[in-house]
Amino acid sequence: MKFMRDLFKSNEKFFTKGGMFEKLHPLFDATKTFFFLPKGKIRSFPFLRDSIELKRFMSIVILSLIPLLIFGIYNTGYQANLASDSDISLQGAFFKGLTITLPLIIVSYSVGFTWEIIFSVIRKHKISEGFLVTGLLYPLILPPSISLIQAAVGISFGVIIGKEIFGGTGRNILNPALTARAFLFFAYPSSMSGDSVWIFSGSNVDAITSATPLSIVANATISDNISMIFNQAGLSLKTLFFGSYPGCIGETSAFLCFIGGLILIITGIGSFRTIIGGIIGLLTTSFLVSYFFKVPFANVTPIQHLLIGGFAFGIVFMATDPVSSPGMNISRWIYGFLIGFLTVVIRVFNPAYPEGVMLAILFMNIFAPLLDYVETRIKLGKRMPNV
Amino acid sequence: MKNINIKKGYTQVFDVESRLEKAISSKEVALTPSRIPFIKPKLLVKKGDLLKIGSPVFFDKRNPEIKFLSPAGGVVKNIVFGERRVIKKILIVIEKEEYEQFESINHDKISKTDRADLVKHIINGGLWPLFRELPYRDYPNKDKIPPQIIVNLNSPEPEGPSPSVYLENEENNFFAGLEILNKLSDKTFIISDASDEVPDQIDKLITHKVAGNYPANDPGTFLYHIKKNIPENSSWYIFGQDLIMIAKLVLSGKYPTDKVVTVSGSMNKDDNLHYRVRVGAPLNDLVKHTYDDFKIIQGGVFRGYDTSDTPYSGYFENSFNLLKKEGEDALFGFVMPGFKKNTVSKTFFSFLNTGTREIECSLNGEERACVNCGTCSKFCPVDMFPNITYKAVYADEVEEAIFSGLLDCVECGVCSFVCPSKIELAKDLKNAKSEYYKEQV
Ligand code: SF4
Ligand code: SF4
Numbered sequence: 001m002k003f004m005r006d007l008f009k010s011n012e013k014f015f016t017k018g019g020m021f022e023k024l025h026p027l028f029d030a031t032k033t034f035f036f037l038p039k040g041k042i043r044s045f046p047f048l049r050d051s052i053e054l055k056r057f058m059s060i061v062i063l064s065l066i067p068l069l070i071f072g073i074y075n076t077g078y079q080a081n082l083a084s085d086s087d088i089s090l091q092g093a094f095f096k097g098l099t100i101t102l103p104l105i106i107v108s109y110s111v112g113f114t115w116e117i118i119f120s121v122i123r124k125h126k127i128s129e130g131f132l133v134t135g136l137l138y139p140l141i142l143p144p145s146i147s148l149i150q151a152a153v154g155i156s157f158g159v160i161i162g163k164e165i166f167g168g169t170g171r172n173i174l175n176p177a178l179t180a181r182a183f184l185f186f187a188y189p190s191s192m193s194g195d196s197v198w199i200f201s202g203s204n205v206d207a208i209t210s211a212t213p214l215s216i217v218a219n220a221t222i223s224d225n226i227s228m229i230f231n232q233a234g235l236s237l238k239t240l241f242f243g244s245y246p247g248c249i250g251e252t253s254a255f256l257c258f259i260g261g262l263i264l265i266i267t268g269i270g271s272f273r274t275i276i277g278g279i280i281g282l283l284t285t286s287f288l289v290s291y292f293f294k295v296p297f298a299n300v301t302p303i304q305h306l307l308i309g310g311f312a313f314g315i316v317f318m319a320t321d322p323v324s325s326p327g328m329n330i331s332r333w334i335y336g337f338l339i340g341f342l343t344v345v346i347r348v349f350n351p352a353y354p355e356g357v358m359l360a361i362l363f364m365n366i367f368a369p370l371l372d373y374v375e376t377r378i379k380l381g382k383r384m385p386n387v
Numbered sequence: 388m389k390n391i392n393i394k395k396g397y398t399q400v401f402d403v404e405s406r407l408e409k410a411i412s413s414k415e416v417a418l419t420p421s422r423i424p425f426i427k428p429k430l431l432v433k434k435g436d437l438l439k440i441g442s443p444v445f446f447d448k449r450n451p452e453i454k455f456l457s458p459a460g461g462v463v464k465n466i467v468f469g470e471r472r473v474i475k476k477i478l479i480v481i482e483k484e485e486y487e488q489f490e491s492i493n494h495d496k497i498s499k500t501d502r503a504d505l506v507k508h509i510i511n512g513g514l515w516p517l518f519r520e521l522p523y524r525d526y527p528n529k530d531k532i533p534p535q536i537i538v539n540l541n542s543p544e545p546e547g548p549s550p551s552v553y554l555e556n557e558e559n560n561f562f563a564g565l566e567i568l569n570k571l572s573d574k575t576f577i578i579s580d581a582s583d584e585v586p587d588q589i590d591k592l593i594t595h596k597v598a599g600n601y602p603a604n605d606p607g608t609f610l611y612h613i614k615k616n617i618p619e620n621s622s623w624y625i626f627g628q629d630l631i632m633i634a635k636l637v638l639s640g641k642y643p644t645d646k647v648v649t650v651s652g653s654m655n656k657d658d659n660l661h662y663r664v665r666v667g668a669p670l671n672d673l674v675k676h677t678y679d680d681f682k683i684i685q686g687g688v689f690r691g692y693d694t695s696d697t698p699y700s701g702y703f704e705n706s707f708n709l710l711k712k713e714g715e716d717a718l719f720g721f722v723m724p725g726f727k728k729n730t731v732s733k734t735f736f737s738f739l740n741t742g743t744r745e746i747e748c749s750l751n752g753e754e755r756a757c758v759n760c761g762t763c764s765k766f767c768p769v770d771m772f773p774n775i776t777y778k779a780v781y782a783d784e785v786e787e788a789i790f791s792g793l794l795d796c797v798e799c800g801v802c803s804f805v806c807p808s809k810i811e812l813a814k815d816l817k818n819a820k821s822e823y824y825k826e827q828v
Contacts, residue, residue: 038750038752039713039714039749040713040751040752040809041713041750044814045691045692046688046804046813047682047688047691047708047710047748048689048729048748048804049751049803050729050730050731051725051729052730052735052751052752053753053755053809054752054758054807054808055752056732056807057807126753128756168756170756170759266733267733268732271761322761323758325759326759327760327761327764327772327774328772376775380772383795385617385789385790386617387620387789
């Protein structure tokens with residue numbers, strides 16, 4: 001420990017004013033504070049401060065993502081090896097998964113952090129912790145077959161347009177990871193949707209097709225029994241729940257998403273209002289749809305709606321991002337509910353674009369400030385004036 | 388008597404024993420004008436002057452009638468100035484103890500005295516500023532009739548002197564104090580923390596018992612929860628111990644010199660106790676150990692002042708807190724389980740630990756932009772949304788800030804305590820409030 005402390009101390013001079021790398025001070029500072037949590041002097045009352053700070057805040061989100069990450073790595077490798085008749089043992093699958101996933105994670109973090117550093121240097125700000133989470137969320141919502149170049153372009157867009165042009169973490173309106181993915185979806189639709197992107201096939205073999213639950217429903221007719229087709233495709237409720245089917249790297253396991261959600265709710269980092277509101281919104285809307293509409297999606301049960309696609313992941317990890325979601329309690333219920341509602345609406349009425357949760361969240365991100373505004377106006381209006 | 392329950396806020400407890408350590412006599416005292424809010428002090432003495440107990444030492448330039456008197460008889464040994472000629476301390480070495488004699492009024496004459504005479508009496512005796520007017524907390528204009536006066540038997544700081552200690556044998560003075568208040572205002576509330584013991588005779592008079600976390604019994608918080616109309620906002624308040632001092636002044640015609648204070652904190656090596664001391668007494672008369680490398684906070688760890696360079700008991704502050712300074716930066720601090728961390732969040736395992744926590748005077752992080760997490764609103768005792776008011780203040784939108792409750796802010800510091808982005812909410816709101824006040828007058 002002492003060695004590291006001395007290392008930082010002896011090199012600090014290069015990065016402070018007048019030093020050789022003065023401009024890179026944000027980088028030095030971010031590295032140093034990554035290892036050594038700064039205590040900081042209190043300059044005004046109150047003379048005690050809570051121990052929580054943003055790094056802790058963000059590392060709880062990372063912690064709750066770890067199970068999904070590990071399972072995602074395994075599942076991605078497993079599906080790839082299964083399709084190409086290679087080693088599907090635990091180690092074999094995991095190793096294969098690592099070779100697919102790790103480069104994406106590295107690209108995500110390194111490209112994203114490069115942009116963060118550039119903007120911090122220009123703005124002479126400290127590097128904010130926000131990207132710690134974005135950098136991990138982003139690869140988890142990519143299809144395994146995405147190319148590294150595309151991944152890099154996407155995250156650049158997400159960081160710059162989704163966050164930095166608004167002024168950085170805390171001032172952004174949209175969730176940067178989702179912005180990145182939405183950009184990829186519209187820029188490279190063939191790499192982000194369809195049936196051939198969910199299993200990694202390498203560059204030299206033909207793409208392996210595999211229908212996702214959502215595309216199965218989108219292609220079904222009204223008279224089809226969806227549950228039966230799911231079962232035939234090997235997508236029983238149990239599989240959907242535990243997540244061993246092809247899909248985005250980290251999104252498939254609803255079970256692990258809920259575990260992560262539980263961690264976020266217990267620690268208070270993610271708002272239970274958003275998460276539960278979202279689930280209620282999704283369940284009620286899909287229930288009503290199945291009653292009143294004659295479309296293929298009407299045959300999907302509410303529980304299936306909850307498990308398929310990226311809903312569980314989205315509502316737990318994307319919708320709860322405090323910056324892009326409302327801060328007020330009732331607004332959070334409404335915000336969550338409407339995300340659930342819109343997810344189903346997009347799924348049901350726009351089968352050409354079956355995955356609704358991403359757009360639903362981005363859309364509600366835009367309305368979050370309005371929800372907050374209305375709620376604060378109403379609540380503040382009830383205050384007795386003090387003049 | 389009514390019970391009031393206030394749910395928000397946050398209590399950091401330093402238990403102080405309800406026991407009075409024997410009287411302490413000091414050899415020198417210091418006055419610290421910079422800790423009296425709003426005043427613009429102008430000195431009336433210079434180095435070497437001989438003072439009696441009750442001789443004026445400085446006055447408020449805004450209102451020359453308001454003088455602050457010496458709590459000791461002796462010689463002005465030194466006057467220390469800080470940055471921009473702020474008077475940091477006026478040191479007085481105690482020598483010959485003679486009293487400046489003021490008029491005195493008998494207990495049974497109080498009710499027959501004219502209000503104006505009584506007020507003049509208190510002003511001449513240097514104790515008028517002990518009355519404070521909400522919402523800005525400056526001393527009130529003497530000609531105003533307040534809608535009500537709130538007497539708070541507790542201290543503004545949770546670990547301050549307990550009424551069970553300072554009211555002992557002071558019942559008669561307290562009753563005289565209440566009669567004085569009756570002359571000043573038609574309505575008086577007497578409030579006390581529900582968990583504090585108060586001598587029976589006085590307990591009967593309490594109008595409201597307030598339960599809840601700090602700052603539940605702050606007069607501002609209390610008023611916010613009971614007020615029924617707008618004029619009530621400019622209620623006055625006074626703390627029980629200060630009321631006793633006023634009563635002593637009026638009854639005896641002598642400037643009261645002592646007060647009960649407490650010493651506590653995570654670094655206090657003696658017992659946390661009450662002491663009866665001279666106003667302005669130095670901390671080293673109270674604790675036997677050294678404290679050079681500690682932080683000394685007076686007036687409450689949440690809302691007080693860092694007085695590490697001038698630890699003298701003050702005109703308002705009744706508690707000393709000895710805290711640990713910020714330690715070394717912690718390796719991988721953000722992933723450690725943290726069983727002893729002091730926090731309201733559940734991101735550390737300390738929420739399972741009901742035992743002692745590490746209490747350190749440290750920011751525990753660096754300032755960042757607000758992430759809209761809503762924690763500050765969850766804890767604000769007067770239901771404000773501190774982040775929203777903060778943003779309005781920051782954008783210079785005064786009307787918006789006031790609409791969002793700026794003037795209700797009781798300056799408790801809880802929002803700054805809980806904020807994970809380490810934003811100086813409370814400080815900036817307090818400053819905005821006093822800026823606004825200065826524009827008003
Ligand atoms: S806004 Fe004012 S009253 Fe509310 S917690 Fe902050 S300092 Fe206390
Ligand atoms: S606690 Fe801090 S970060 Fe959270 S909403 Fe309040 S000001 Fe913003």
